Amino acid sequence: MSDEPLLRVEGLKKHYRVTKGVLFSRTLGHVKAVDGVSFTLRAGETVGLVGESGCGKTTTSKLILNLEAPTEGEVLLDGKPIHDLDGAELIAFRAKVQAVFQDPWSSLNPRMTVGRTIAESLIVNGWTQERIKARVSDLLVQVGLRAEQATQYPHEFSGGQRQRIALAAALASHPKLIVLDEPISALDVSIRAQMMNLLKDIQAEQNVAYLLVAHDLATVRHMADHTVVMYLGKIVEQGPTESLFRDVRHPYTKALFSAVLEARPGAAADEIELKGEVPSPLNPPGGCRFHPRCPFAFDRCSHDEPDLREVSPGHNVACHLYDAVETGKTSDAVRATSPAS
Amino acid sequence: MNQDTVLQVRDLATYFELRRGVVKAVDGVSFDLRRGEVLGLVGESGCGKSLTALSIMRLLPKGGARTVRGEVRLGGENILELPASRMRDIRGRRISMILQDPQTSLNPVFTIGEQLREAIFRRAPAKTAEIMKEAVAALRRVEIAAPESRISQYPHQMSGGMKQRVVGAIAMSGEPQVLIADEPTTALDVTIQLQYLKLLKRLQTETGMAILFITHDFGVVARMCDRVAVMYAGRIVECGPVAEVFERPAHPYTRALIASVPKMTGERGRLATIEGQPPSLLDLPPGCRFAPRCNLAEPQCIATYPETADIGPAHTVSCWRSDTR
Amino acid sequence: MQRLPWIPILIILTIFAMAIFAPLLAPHDPIDQTLKDKLLPPFWFEGGSTKYILGTDAFGRDILSRLIYGARVSLLVALLALTVGGGVGLTIGIVAGYLGGTIETILMRLVDAAFTFPAILFALLLSVTLGQGLGTLVIAISLLLWASFARIIRGEVLALKQRDFVALAKVRGCSTLRIMATHILPNVLNTFLVLVTLNIGVVIIAEASLSFLGAGIPPPTPTWGLMVSEGRGRIADAWWVALIPGIAITLLVLSVNLFGDWLRDRLDPRLRQL
Numbered sequence: 001m002s003d004e005p006l007l008r009v010e011g012l013k014k015h016y017r018v019t020k021g022v023l024f025s026r027t028l029g030h031v032k033a034v035d036g037v038s039f040t041l042r043a044g045e046t047v048g049l050v051g052e053s054g055c056g057k058t059t060t061s062k063l064i065l066n067l068e069a070p071t072e073g074e075v076l077l078d079g080k081p082i083h084d085l086d087g088a089e090l091i092a093f094r095a096k097v098q099a100v101f102q103d104p105w106s107s108l109n110p111r112m113t114v115g116r117t118i119a120e121s122l123i124v125n126g127w128t129q130e131r132i133k134a135r136v137s138d139l140l141v142q143v144g145l146r147a148e149q150a151t152q153y154p155h156e157f158s159g160g161q162r163q164r165i166a167l168a169a170a171l172a173s174h175p176k177l178i179v180l181d182e183p184i185s186a187l188d189v190s191i192r193a194q195m196m197n198l199l200k201d202i203q204a205e206q207n208v209a210y211l212l213v214a215h216d217l218a219t220v221r222h223m224a225d226h227t228v229v230m231y232l233g234k235i236v237e238q239g240p241t242e243s244l245f246r247d248v249r250h251p252y253t254k255a256l257f258s259a260v261l262e263a264r265p266g267a268a269a270d271e272i273e274l275k276g277e278v279p280s281p282l283n284p285p286g287g288c289r290f291h292p293r294c295p296f297a298f299d300r301c302s303h304d305e306p307d308l309r310e311v312s313p314g315h316n317v318a319c320h321l322y323d324a325v326e327t328g329k330t331s332d333a334v335r336a337t338s339p340a341s
Numbered sequence: 342m343n344q345d346t347v348l349q350v351r352d353l354a355t356y357f358e359l360r361r362g363v364v365k366a367v368d369g370v371s372f373d374l375r376r377g378e379v380l381g382l383v384g385e386s387g388c389g390k391s392l393t394a395l396s397i398m399r400l401l402p403k404g405g406a407r408t409v410r411g412e413v414r415l416g417g418e419n420i421l422e423l424p425a426s427r428m429r430d431i432r433g434r435r436i437s438m439i440l441q442d443p444q445t446s447l448n449p450v451f452t453i454g455e456q457l458r459e460a461i462f463r464r465a466p467a468k469t470a471e472i473m474k475e476a477v478a479a480l481r482r483v484e485i486a487a488p489e490s491r492i493s494q495y496p497h498q499m500s501g502g503m504k505q506r507v508v509g510a511i512a513m514s515g516e517p518q519v520l521i522a523d524e525p526t527t528a529l530d531v532t533i534q535l536q537y538l539k540l541l542k543r544l545q546t547e548t549g550m551a552i553l554f555i556t557h558d559f560g561v562v563a564r565m566c567d568r569v570a571v572m573y574a575g576r577i578v579e580c581g582p583v584a585e586v587f588e589r590p591a592h593p594y595t596r597a598l599i600a601s602v603p604k605m606t607g608e609r610g611r612l613a614t615i616e617g618q619p620p621s622l623l624d625l626p627p628g629c630r631f632a633p634r635c636n637l638a639e640p641q642c643i644a645t646y647p648e649t650a651d652i653g654p655a656h657t658v659s660c661w662r663s664d665t666r
Numbered sequence: 667m668q669r670l671p672w673i674p675i676l677i678i679l680t681i682f683a684m685a686i687f688a689p690l691l692a693p694h695d696p697i698d699q700t701l702k703d704k705l706l707p708p709f710w711f712e713g714g715s716t717k718y719i720l721g722t723d724a725f726g727r728d729i730l731s732r733l734i735y736g737a738r739v740s741l742l743v744a745l746l747a748l749t750v751g752g753g754v755g756l757t758i759g760i761v762a763g764y765l766g767g768t769i770e771t772i773l774m775r776l777v778d779a780a781f782t783f784p785a786i787l788f789a790l791l792l793s794v795t796l797g798q799g800l801g802t803l804v805i806a807i808s809l810l811l812w813a814s815f816a817r818i819i820r821g822e823v824l825a826l827k828q829r830d831f832v833a834l835a836k837v838r839g840c841s842t843l844r845i846m847a848t849h850i851l852p853n854v855l856n857t858f859l860v861l862v863t864l865n866i867g868v869v870i871i872a873e874a875s876l877s878f879l880g881a882g883i884p885p886p887t888p889t890w891g892l893m894v895s896e897g898r899g900r901i902a903d904a905w906w907v908a909l910i911p912g913i914a915i916t917l918l919v920l921s922v923n924l925f926g927d928w929l930r931d932r933l934d935p936r937l938r939q940l
Binding site: 276 | 500611
């Protein structure tokens with residue numbers, strides 16, 4: 001097997017023009033929803049994409065799903081750029097990359113039997129009736145439902161069951177990658193664990209890769225091999241889940257970790273409570289985008305944009321506190337306040 | 342009734358009467374809420390936690406839902422028996438509510454100031470200028486920056502977190518004894534959630550109001566609450582001090598629920614799950630409602646509903662097998 | 667779940683039966699004038715005769731027979747105009763709503779233009795150029811209908827397009843045409859159905875106006891609208907001439923609406939479980 005990862009995201013940017021007026025429209029500015037994001041995803045691995053609303057994680061997933069075209073940058077699947085595919089090549093790409101979305105009540109067409117929904121990608125790919133029928137039955141059983149439920153309509157199922165159906169539909173064409181956009185956050189607590197276990201079982205059986213978009217760090221910790229943290233369209237920190245959770249570096253990531261409320265009374269110790277809210281992605285702050293809210297910000301942060309730099313193997317941070325990581329004292333001072341240390 | 346108890350709920354039952362049968366959404370809920378405490382009411386969707394709140398407020402959805410029995414005593418008076426006009430005076434003044442979605446809690450066509458003014462005027466009619474001053478103070482109390490300029494803004498000009506603060510300011514403007522918060526942070530981002538919870542806690546300590554905090558998130562319970570009541574299929578199955586319930590959960594449902602939440606530390610292996618689904622509220626089993634999903638269930642559990650038993654200081658549980666932990 | 671609306675269904679079936687079996691049911695020739703029997707009231711009034719159960723009009727034609735034959739024309743016009751106008755509106759609404767962009771802008775400007783368009787005037791023009799008749803009437807009424815269908819369906823499609831299952835269909839490799847046919851169309855059919863029932867009244871009234879203006883079916887062929895128009899001037903002394911076809915129109919429109927309501931509940935799986 002070659003060293004080429006399954007998915008490579010390179011310098012991905014998505015800017016939306018904001019205009020005023022209908023006929024003689026005037027450009028007010030650009031919302032930089034995604035602004036230079038790069039990461040890779042290997043076959044059979046899970047990458048967790050975390051951040052708060054407006055950080056660009058959902059836009060990134062839409063770009064990877066080829067539902068939107070990037071302003072700049074590329075997404076490569078098996079080394080091939082995905083955004084200029086068409087015809088048969090596009091259909092082949094669609095079979096390889098599938099998705100499960102957050103809202104189980106919006107994910108299924110209410111006027112289509114669940115069997116038909118699951119079969120859709122197979123119909124598009126020209127499978128025969130008998131093969132489709134057999135595959136749909138297998139898939140329903142695989143996600144913990146019964147084969148004869150194929151003829152039922154979505155309203156006959158609970159939220160958790162619908163999410164299983166959505167997963168079955170995503171699995172139908174034997175994809176290599178499934179984008180999971182908040183797949184469990186709309187589900188009940190006791191159902192979430194079932195769904196997470198099911199996702200892990202399926203990954204173990206089929207070697208499918210997941211891109212998990214989530215806001216809940218504990219979920220990401222549980223599911224992902226590699227974690228990417230985004231803030232205002234940029235990656236602020238990324239690394240192997242184990243090492244990132246053990247040694248959180250970026251002040252924003254630290255704040256996110258502090259905001260996790262553990263099901264354990266008295267767990268809250270030294271919290272970093274962020275002041276204010278995420279600024280508008282239309283005209284984001286200059287320099288480091290986090291600096292207006294950062295408790296550790298200094299002079300340089302307001303005019304120089306930090307690049308991602310490696311702080312330990314595979315673990316990258318975009319923060320000026322780590323500019324001189326070997327000699328600097330600041331980083332030690334910051335590390336001391338890390339909740340994980 | 343204890344001196345400190347501000348809200349006493351006894352055997353509250355709210356049913357939906359449908360053509361197909363009776364949905365027992367809230368089926369005999371009892372608890373006390375004491376002055377200055379935060380009581381968490383946790384459970385999954387459909388367990389009846391929100392409907393319990395709406396029954397207390399007497400704001401049940403039109404068409405079907407009806408409180409069929411029980412008492413809700415607010416300062417010794419059963420508010421379920423009050424005429425509707427008296428209830429309107431109580432709402433917002435002595436007992437107030439914050440809902441999950443700040444978007445729908447505020448009226449989009451009125452400014453923040455106008456909506457606050459209405460609430461303040463209802464409590465204490467005064468001159469417009471004075472009320473405006475009070476409205477600004479109310480916004481400052483919920484830590485809204487530059488309240489003088491915010492007051493003339495419309496809801497759509499504010500972020501979700503900000504709107505929820507305004508909703509809080511309105512709910513607390515009547516200085517209520519009891520605040521019911523129904524998933525107030527579920528729609529917010531995690532860092533904004535933390536800000537909001539800290540704010541709520543601070544205001545609660547300052548005013549000494551009691552909060553009934555409804556949530557599905559055990560993390561929020563651990564952070565916010567003094568005591569917690571766990572609901573399942575229309576009934577409270579366990580109630581006790583937060584530390585006690587988390588350390589020694591007595592009901593198998595509580596235990597399984599806490600175990601199924603992914604943790605930030607420890608093993609990353611398979612999560613414990615609760616198999617199956619909650620029972621249909623149309624057709625409830627005669628015994629323990631959790632029995633069909635419980636791995637400790639015995640014939641007795643299926644036959645009769647367990648009585649509520651004391652198992653520690655202020656810790657109660659409804660389970661025949663609570664000795665096996 | 668509402669129960670089957672028996673009375674509206676019976677009324678609709680009766681009117682349909684009247685239309686289909688008109689030659690068998692009508693006691694008289696609908697265009698046969700018997701001037702000596704003109705303006706007779708219905709038989710249960712003084713001066714009425716059991717020969718003309720619902721009375722006669724100014725030309726001594728039997729109102730019952732004209733009503734029965736009129737159902738034929740009115741229903742046929744409604745059916746054709748709703749199929750053509752509604753169908754065009756549905757297609758344009760789906761295409762504009764789903765595709766968006768320039769196509770949507772152009773199509774919706776056309777819709778706006780259609781609303782400002784003097785449809786009646788255009789119908790008159792048509793009848794002059796093409797000649798009076800069923801075809802002209804159907805084209806004229808379709809032109810009146812399609813724009814409101816297109817506008818409402820497009821609104822529905824815009825909301826539908828945001829639902830995740832549409833994006834997921836794209837992810838599964840469905841073509842634009844397939845998405846419109848299998849995901850969008852079935853989900854707007856309810857709205858379409860409701861629009862159709864609501865517009866039956868509009869069509870019948872439009873047919874009446876156009877017939878009155880001489881741009882509809884040429885007299886003496888009876889249509890309900892024409893009958894109302896003809897009786898309009900005599901409402902004071904011979905009220906039945908206008909009122910009886912008026913009641914027939916009201917009954918039909920009301921029954922179709924009630925039936926449409928029931929059908930919508932029935933077809934919507936989300937409402938079906940309650």
